[in-house]
Amino acid sequence: MKYGIVSEAAVEEIAGLEWARLGDTLLCWTEDDERWPAGLALAEPAAQTPGLYLVTQVGRMFQREHPDIPVLVDKGRYLVVGPTPEQAGAVRAREDVCYQMRPLTGGITVFRTVAPARRAPEPAVRDLVKLVDEDGYRTNLGMLVGHGTRHSLNPAFRAVAERAADLLHGLGYATSLVPITVGSGSSLNVVAEQAGEGPEPRGRVLVTAHLDSINAVDGPAAAAPGADDNGSGAAGLLEIARVLSGRRTAHDLCFILFGGEEQGLFGSRQYVKALARADRDRIRAVVNMDMIGTLNTPAPTVLLEGAQTSQGLIDGLAAAAATYTSLAVQTSLHPFASDHVPFIDAAIPAVLTIEGADRGNGNVHTANDTLAHIDFGLALEIVRMNVAAAAAAAEV
Secondary structure, X not given: OEEEEEOHHHHHHOOOOEXXXXXXXXXXXXXXXXXXXXXXXXXXXXXXXXXXXXXXXOOOHHHHHOOOOOEEEEEOOEEEEOOOHHHHHHHHHHOEOOEEEEEOOOOEEEEEEEOOOOOOOOHHHHHHHHOXXXXXXXXXXHHHHOOOEOOOOOHHHHHHHHHHHHHHHHOOOEEEEEEEEEOOEXXXXXXXXXXXXXXXXXXXXXXXXXXXXXXXXOOOOOOEOOXXXXXXXXXXXXXXXXXXXXXXXXXXXXXXXXXXXXOOOHHHHHHHHHOOHHHHHHEEEEEEEOOOXXXXXXXXXXXXXXXXXXXXXXHHHHHHHHHHOOOEEEEEOOOOOOOHHHHHHOOOOEEEEEEOOOOOXXXXXXXXXOHHHOOHHHHHHHHHHHHHHHHHHHOO
Protein backbone atom coordinates (compact mmCIF):
# COMPACT_ATOMS: atom_id res chain seq x y z
CA MET A 1 0.00 0.00 0.00
CA LYS A 2 1.35 3.42 -1.01
CA TYR A 3 0.47 6.50 1.02
CA GLY A 4 1.42 10.14 1.26
CA ILE A 5 0.47 13.38 3.02
CA VAL A 6 -0.84 15.70 0.37
CA SER A 7 -0.22 19.40 0.15
CA GLU A 8 -3.42 21.49 0.24
CA ALA A 9 -2.43 22.88 -3.12
CA ALA A 10 -2.67 19.39 -4.61
CA VAL A 11 -6.18 18.45 -3.41
CA GLU A 12 -7.57 18.44 -6.95
CA GLU A 13 -4.92 15.89 -7.98
CA ILE A 14 -6.10 13.06 -5.72
CA ALA A 15 -8.98 11.75 -7.83
CA GLY A 16 -8.93 7.95 -7.69
CA LEU A 17 -7.11 7.81 -4.36
CA GLU A 18 -8.52 7.02 -0.94
CA TRP A 19 -8.21 9.88 1.55
CA ALA A 20 -8.79 10.82 5.17
CA ARG A 21 -8.47 14.22 6.83
CA LEU A 22 -7.11 14.73 10.35
CA GLY A 23 -7.20 18.43 11.14
CA ASP A 24 -4.81 20.15 8.74
CA THR A 25 -3.40 16.85 7.43
CA LEU A 26 -4.78 15.16 4.32
CA LEU A 27 -3.59 11.55 3.99
CA CYS A 28 -4.03 9.73 0.67
CA TRP A 29 -3.36 6.11 -0.24
CA THR A 30 -3.90 3.37 -2.78
CA GLU A 31 -3.34 -0.38 -2.84
CA ASP A 32 -2.54 -0.17 -6.56
CA ASP A 33 0.74 1.72 -6.99
CA GLU A 34 -0.01 2.24 -10.68
CA ARG A 35 -2.92 4.51 -9.75
CA TRP A 36 -0.64 6.88 -7.87
CA PRO A 37 -0.63 10.18 -9.83
CA ALA A 38 2.74 11.07 -11.27
CA GLY A 39 4.10 14.31 -9.85
CA LEU A 40 1.54 14.50 -7.02
CA ALA A 41 2.53 17.39 -4.74
CA LEU A 42 3.21 15.95 -1.29
CA ALA A 43 4.04 17.57 2.03
CA GLU A 44 6.24 14.53 2.72
CA PRO A 45 7.67 11.83 0.41
CA ALA A 46 5.37 8.93 -0.45
CA ALA A 47 6.05 5.68 1.42
CA GLN A 48 4.86 2.07 1.66
CA THR A 49 3.01 0.37 4.52
CA PRO A 50 1.32 -3.03 4.99
CA GLY A 51 -1.92 -1.29 5.97
CA LEU A 52 -3.40 1.85 7.47
CA TYR A 53 -5.23 1.89 10.80
CA LEU A 54 -6.85 4.68 12.79
CA VAL A 55 -6.08 4.68 16.51
CA THR A 56 -8.05 6.66 19.08
CA GLN A 57 -6.25 6.75 22.41
CA VAL A 58 -6.32 8.25 25.88
CA GLY A 59 -3.15 10.26 26.43
CA ARG A 60 -0.28 8.25 24.96
CA MET A 61 -1.50 4.82 26.04
CA PHE A 62 -1.31 3.18 22.59
CA GLN A 63 2.23 4.37 21.96
CA ARG A 64 3.26 3.40 25.46
CA GLU A 65 2.07 -0.18 24.98
CA HIS A 66 3.03 -0.59 21.29
CA PRO A 67 6.24 1.37 20.69
CA ASP A 68 7.19 -1.00 17.85
CA ILE A 69 4.26 -0.01 15.62
CA PRO A 70 5.10 2.81 13.17
CA VAL A 71 3.09 6.01 13.69
CA LEU A 72 2.48 7.63 10.30
CA VAL A 73 0.33 10.57 11.44
CA ASP A 74 0.39 11.79 15.05
CA LYS A 75 -2.45 14.03 16.21
CA GLY A 76 -2.35 13.12 19.89
CA ARG A 77 -5.77 11.57 20.50
CA TYR A 78 -5.85 10.31 16.93
CA LEU A 79 -3.07 8.38 15.18
CA VAL A 80 -2.68 6.71 11.82
CA VAL A 81 -0.43 3.69 12.19
CA GLY A 82 1.02 1.08 9.83
CA PRO A 83 1.27 -2.27 11.65
CA THR A 84 2.13 -5.58 10.07
CA PRO A 85 -0.77 -8.08 9.99
CA GLU A 86 0.80 -9.87 12.96
CA GLN A 87 1.06 -6.64 14.95
CA ALA A 88 -2.51 -5.68 14.08
CA GLY A 89 -3.78 -9.04 15.30
CA ALA A 90 -1.87 -8.70 18.56
CA VAL A 91 -3.28 -5.22 19.19
CA ARG A 92 -6.86 -6.28 18.56
CA ALA A 93 -6.41 -9.20 20.96
CA ARG A 94 -5.21 -6.84 23.74
CA GLU A 95 -7.32 -3.79 22.94
CA ASP A 96 -8.74 -2.10 26.03
CA VAL A 97 -10.59 0.99 27.22
CA CYS A 98 -7.46 3.14 26.80
CA TYR A 99 -7.34 2.84 23.00
CA GLN A 100 -8.93 1.27 19.98
CA MET A 101 -7.51 0.50 16.53
CA ARG A 102 -9.63 0.15 13.39
CA PRO A 103 -8.80 -0.10 9.67
CA LEU A 104 -8.70 3.43 8.27
CA THR A 105 -11.74 4.11 6.11
CA GLY A 106 -11.44 6.34 3.05
CA GLY A 107 -13.46 9.49 2.58
CA ILE A 108 -13.69 10.52 6.25
CA THR A 109 -12.80 13.53 8.32
CA VAL A 110 -11.53 12.21 11.66
CA PHE A 111 -11.54 15.68 13.18
CA ARG A 112 -11.47 19.20 11.89
CA THR A 113 -10.69 22.69 13.11
CA VAL A 114 -13.69 24.99 12.80
CA ALA A 115 -14.20 28.73 13.07
CA PRO A 116 -17.68 29.15 14.53
CA ALA A 117 -19.32 32.53 14.17
CA ARG A 118 -19.52 34.66 17.28
CA ARG A 119 -23.12 35.40 18.24
CA ALA A 120 -24.53 38.33 20.16
CA PRO A 121 -24.17 37.33 23.83
CA GLU A 122 -27.37 36.57 25.73
CA PRO A 123 -27.30 38.89 28.76
CA ALA A 124 -28.48 36.19 31.21
CA VAL A 125 -25.95 33.67 29.89
CA ARG A 126 -23.15 36.23 29.82
CA ASP A 127 -23.80 37.04 33.48
CA LEU A 128 -23.59 33.35 34.40
CA VAL A 129 -20.32 32.89 32.50
CA LYS A 130 -18.84 35.77 34.49
CA LEU A 131 -19.57 33.91 37.72
CA VAL A 132 -17.07 31.11 36.95
CA ASP A 133 -14.55 31.40 39.77
CA GLU A 134 -10.93 30.26 39.59
CA ASP A 135 -10.45 30.09 43.36
CA GLY A 136 -13.44 27.77 43.79
CA TYR A 137 -12.31 25.60 40.91
CA ARG A 138 -8.78 25.35 42.35
CA THR A 139 -10.14 24.46 45.78
CA ASN A 140 -12.33 21.64 44.48
CA LEU A 141 -9.59 20.27 42.22
CA GLY A 142 -7.17 20.28 45.13
CA MET A 143 -9.70 18.39 47.25
CA LEU A 144 -10.11 15.72 44.57
CA VAL A 145 -6.39 15.27 44.00
CA GLY A 146 -5.61 15.36 47.71
CA HIS A 147 -7.01 11.87 48.29
CA GLY A 148 -4.04 10.33 46.44
CA THR A 149 -6.22 8.03 44.36
CA ARG A 150 -9.82 7.86 43.22
CA HIS A 151 -9.67 4.32 41.90
CA SER A 152 -13.28 3.17 41.70
CA LEU A 153 -12.69 0.19 43.99
CA ASN A 154 -10.54 2.00 46.55
CA PRO A 155 -12.15 3.25 49.81
CA ALA A 156 -10.82 6.70 48.92
CA PHE A 157 -13.29 6.83 46.04
CA ARG A 158 -16.26 6.57 48.41
CA ALA A 159 -14.78 9.34 50.55
CA VAL A 160 -14.45 11.61 47.51
CA ALA A 161 -17.94 10.70 46.25
CA GLU A 162 -19.45 11.49 49.65
CA ARG A 163 -17.61 14.82 49.77
CA ALA A 164 -18.82 15.72 46.28
CA ALA A 165 -22.38 14.73 47.20
CA ASP A 166 -22.20 16.95 50.29
CA LEU A 167 -21.04 19.89 48.17
CA LEU A 168 -23.88 19.40 45.67
CA HIS A 169 -26.44 18.97 48.44
CA GLY A 170 -25.19 22.17 50.03
CA LEU A 171 -25.87 23.96 46.75
CA GLY A 172 -29.52 22.93 46.99
CA TYR A 173 -29.59 19.95 44.64
CA ALA A 174 -31.50 16.77 45.39
CA THR A 175 -28.47 14.51 45.66
CA SER A 176 -28.05 10.73 45.83
CA LEU A 177 -25.26 8.16 45.86
CA VAL A 178 -26.26 5.42 43.43
CA PRO A 179 -24.53 2.01 43.76
CA ILE A 180 -22.99 0.53 40.61
CA THR A 181 -21.03 -2.62 39.87
CA VAL A 182 -17.48 -2.42 38.50
CA GLY A 183 -16.49 -5.89 37.40
CA SER A 184 -16.83 -8.05 40.51
CA GLY A 185 -16.65 -5.00 42.80
CA SER A 186 -18.90 -2.08 43.62
CA SER A 187 -18.65 1.69 43.36
CA LEU A 188 -20.89 4.75 43.12
CA ASN A 189 -22.38 7.38 40.86
CA VAL A 190 -23.15 10.79 42.37
CA VAL A 191 -26.40 12.24 40.97
CA ALA A 192 -27.68 15.76 41.72
CA GLU A 193 -30.91 17.19 40.29
CA GLN A 194 -32.75 20.49 40.14
CA ALA A 195 -36.27 20.74 38.72
CA GLY A 196 -37.06 23.28 36.05
CA GLU A 197 -40.08 25.55 36.06
CA GLY A 198 -41.40 24.96 32.55
CA PRO A 199 -44.58 23.05 31.74
CA GLU A 200 -44.46 19.28 31.84
CA PRO A 201 -43.18 17.20 30.21
CA ARG A 202 -39.98 19.16 30.73
CA GLY A 203 -36.72 18.29 29.09
CA ARG A 204 -33.55 17.40 31.00
CA VAL A 205 -30.04 18.79 30.55
CA LEU A 206 -27.20 16.66 31.92
CA VAL A 207 -23.69 17.82 32.82
CA THR A 208 -21.41 14.84 33.45
CA ALA A 209 -17.82 13.89 34.29
CA HIS A 210 -16.18 10.79 35.67
CA LEU A 211 -14.92 11.03 39.23
CA ASP A 212 -12.53 8.08 39.25
CA SER A 213 -8.83 7.96 38.43
CA ILE A 214 -6.42 5.15 37.59
CA ASN A 215 -2.73 4.33 37.43
CA ALA A 216 -2.49 2.01 34.44
CA VAL A 217 1.30 1.77 34.68
CA ASP A 218 1.84 0.76 38.31
CA GLY A 219 -1.49 -0.89 39.16
CA PRO A 220 -4.64 -0.25 41.20
CA ALA A 221 -2.83 0.18 44.53
CA ALA A 222 -0.48 2.88 43.20
CA ALA A 223 -0.87 6.64 43.47
CA ALA A 224 -3.40 7.95 40.96
CA PRO A 225 -3.88 11.67 41.63
CA GLY A 226 -5.73 12.09 38.34
CA ALA A 227 -5.47 15.88 38.31
CA ASP A 228 -6.28 16.13 34.61
CA ASP A 229 -7.94 12.72 34.16
CA ASN A 230 -10.40 13.52 35.47
CA GLY A 231 -10.11 15.81 38.43
CA SER A 232 -10.19 18.69 35.96
CA GLY A 233 -13.58 17.64 34.56
CA ALA A 234 -15.07 16.70 37.94
CA ALA A 235 -14.03 20.05 39.44
CA GLY A 236 -15.52 21.70 36.36
CA LEU A 237 -18.83 19.97 37.01
CA LEU A 238 -18.86 21.18 40.62
CA GLU A 239 -18.18 24.73 39.44
CA ILE A 240 -20.96 24.63 36.84
CA ALA A 241 -23.32 23.24 39.48
CA ARG A 242 -22.43 26.16 41.76
CA VAL A 243 -23.00 28.74 39.02
CA LEU A 244 -26.39 27.28 38.03
CA SER A 245 -27.67 26.43 41.51
CA GLY A 246 -30.98 28.07 42.26
CA ARG A 247 -31.29 29.54 38.77
CA ARG A 248 -34.72 29.51 37.20
CA THR A 249 -34.62 27.23 34.17
CA ALA A 250 -37.37 25.95 31.94
CA HIS A 251 -35.93 22.43 31.90
CA ASP A 252 -34.55 20.14 34.59
CA LEU A 253 -30.82 20.13 35.36
CA CYS A 254 -28.93 16.99 36.34
CA PHE A 255 -25.27 16.70 37.35
CA ILE A 256 -23.66 13.24 37.41
CA LEU A 257 -20.21 12.18 38.58
CA PHE A 258 -19.68 8.66 37.27
CA GLY A 259 -17.67 5.87 38.84
CA GLY A 260 -16.04 3.02 36.96
CA GLU A 261 -15.25 5.01 33.82
CA GLU A 262 -11.63 3.93 33.68
CA GLN A 263 -12.55 0.24 33.85
CA GLY A 264 -14.99 0.47 30.94
CA LEU A 265 -17.66 3.19 31.35
CA PHE A 266 -19.46 1.15 34.02
CA GLY A 267 -21.17 4.06 35.73
CA SER A 268 -22.52 5.74 32.61
CA ARG A 269 -23.52 2.48 30.92
CA GLN A 270 -25.52 1.41 33.97
CA TYR A 271 -27.09 4.86 34.31
CA VAL A 272 -28.29 4.88 30.70
CA LYS A 273 -29.49 1.27 30.87
CA ALA A 274 -31.61 2.06 33.94
CA LEU A 275 -33.37 5.01 32.28
CA ALA A 276 -37.03 4.50 31.39
CA ARG A 277 -37.77 5.24 27.75
CA ALA A 278 -39.72 8.37 28.70
CA ASP A 279 -36.73 9.66 30.66
CA ARG A 280 -34.37 8.98 27.76
CA ASP A 281 -36.65 10.92 25.46
CA ARG A 282 -36.63 13.93 27.79
CA ILE A 283 -32.85 14.42 27.60
CA ARG A 284 -32.11 17.47 25.47
CA ALA A 285 -28.33 17.52 25.90
CA VAL A 286 -25.48 15.74 27.69
CA VAL A 287 -22.34 17.86 28.14
CA ASN A 288 -19.49 15.61 29.29
CA MET A 289 -16.11 16.84 30.58
CA ASP A 290 -13.01 14.66 30.57
CA MET A 291 -9.42 15.96 30.67
CA ILE A 292 -9.98 19.69 30.30
CA GLY A 293 -6.88 20.96 32.09
CA THR A 294 -3.63 20.33 30.17
CA LEU A 295 -2.49 22.63 27.38
CA ASN A 296 -1.11 20.47 24.57
CA THR A 297 -1.55 22.96 21.73
CA PRO A 298 -0.03 26.41 21.09
CA ALA A 299 -3.40 28.09 21.70
CA PRO A 300 -6.08 26.99 24.22
CA THR A 301 -8.13 24.46 22.26
CA VAL A 302 -11.17 22.29 22.95
CA LEU A 303 -12.19 19.18 21.05
CA LEU A 304 -15.96 18.62 20.77
CA GLU A 305 -16.46 14.91 20.10
CA GLY A 306 -19.88 13.40 19.41
CA ALA A 307 -21.81 11.69 16.64
CA GLN A 308 -24.37 12.68 14.03
CA THR A 309 -27.11 12.70 16.68
CA SER A 310 -25.00 15.23 18.60
CA GLN A 311 -24.44 17.69 15.75
CA GLY A 312 -26.86 20.32 17.06
CA LEU A 313 -25.22 20.22 20.49
CA ILE A 314 -21.74 20.39 18.92
CA ASP A 315 -22.85 23.49 17.02
CA GLY A 316 -24.21 25.05 20.21
CA LEU A 317 -21.01 24.38 22.13
CA ALA A 318 -18.90 25.74 19.28
CA ALA A 319 -21.00 28.90 19.18
CA ALA A 320 -20.67 29.24 22.97
CA ALA A 321 -16.89 28.90 22.66
CA ALA A 322 -16.78 31.63 20.01
CA THR A 323 -19.14 33.95 21.88
CA TYR A 324 -17.97 33.66 25.48
CA THR A 325 -14.36 32.37 25.32
CA SER A 326 -11.13 32.59 23.33
CA LEU A 327 -10.97 28.83 22.69
CA ALA A 328 -9.95 27.37 19.35
CA VAL A 329 -12.42 24.61 18.42
CA GLN A 330 -11.97 21.17 16.90
CA THR A 331 -14.85 18.79 16.20
CA SER A 332 -15.12 15.05 15.60
CA LEU A 333 -17.93 12.60 14.91
CA HIS A 334 -15.88 9.57 16.06
CA PRO A 335 -16.80 9.05 19.75
CA PHE A 336 -14.60 6.91 21.97
CA ALA A 337 -13.69 6.04 25.57
CA SER A 338 -15.61 8.50 27.71
CA ASP A 339 -19.04 8.78 29.28
CA HIS A 340 -20.67 10.42 26.26
CA VAL A 341 -20.51 7.09 24.40
CA PRO A 342 -23.34 5.19 26.23
CA PHE A 343 -25.67 8.14 25.67
CA ILE A 344 -24.79 8.29 21.96
CA ASP A 345 -25.33 4.52 21.72
CA ALA A 346 -28.87 5.18 23.02
CA ALA A 347 -29.41 7.93 20.39
CA ILE A 348 -29.19 10.68 23.03
CA PRO A 349 -27.34 13.86 21.97
CA ALA A 350 -24.09 13.88 23.96
CA VAL A 351 -20.74 15.59 23.44
CA LEU A 352 -17.35 15.09 25.03
CA THR A 353 -15.56 18.36 25.77
CA ILE A 354 -11.85 17.62 26.10
CA GLU A 355 -8.59 19.51 25.79
CA GLY A 356 -7.19 19.81 22.29
CA ALA A 357 -4.42 17.22 22.11
CA ASP A 358 -2.41 17.56 18.90
CA ARG A 359 0.71 16.43 20.72
CA GLY A 360 -1.00 14.32 23.35
CA ASN A 361 -0.82 14.19 27.12
CA GLY A 362 1.64 11.60 28.41
CA ASN A 363 0.89 12.04 32.12
CA VAL A 364 -2.61 10.57 32.29
CA HIS A 365 -3.06 7.15 33.94
CA THR A 366 0.22 7.60 35.81
CA ALA A 367 1.36 8.98 39.16
CA ASN A 368 2.58 12.04 37.24
CA ASP A 369 -0.93 13.35 36.51
CA THR A 370 -0.58 16.07 39.13
CA LEU A 371 -1.60 19.68 39.69
CA ALA A 372 1.77 20.79 38.31
CA HIS A 373 0.53 20.04 34.79
CA ILE A 374 -2.83 21.82 35.04
CA ASP A 375 -3.37 24.94 32.95
CA PHE A 376 -6.13 26.70 34.85
CA GLY A 377 -6.70 29.21 32.06
CA LEU A 378 -7.61 26.44 29.62
CA ALA A 379 -9.76 24.56 32.13
CA LEU A 380 -11.75 27.65 33.09
CA GLU A 381 -12.37 28.60 29.47
CA ILE A 382 -13.84 25.13 28.81
CA VAL A 383 -15.95 25.48 31.97
CA ARG A 384 -17.23 28.86 30.73
CA MET A 385 -18.16 27.35 27.36
CA ASN A 386 -20.04 24.55 29.10
CA VAL A 387 -21.84 26.93 31.46
CA ALA A 388 -23.08 28.86 28.45
CA ALA A 389 -24.15 25.76 26.52
CA ALA A 390 -25.88 24.13 29.50
CA ALA A 391 -27.68 27.35 30.42
CA ALA A 392 -28.88 27.79 26.85
CA ALA A 393 -30.06 24.16 26.60
CA ALA A 394 -31.90 24.44 29.94
CA GLU A 395 -33.35 27.81 28.89
CA VAL A 396 -32.26 30.00 31.78
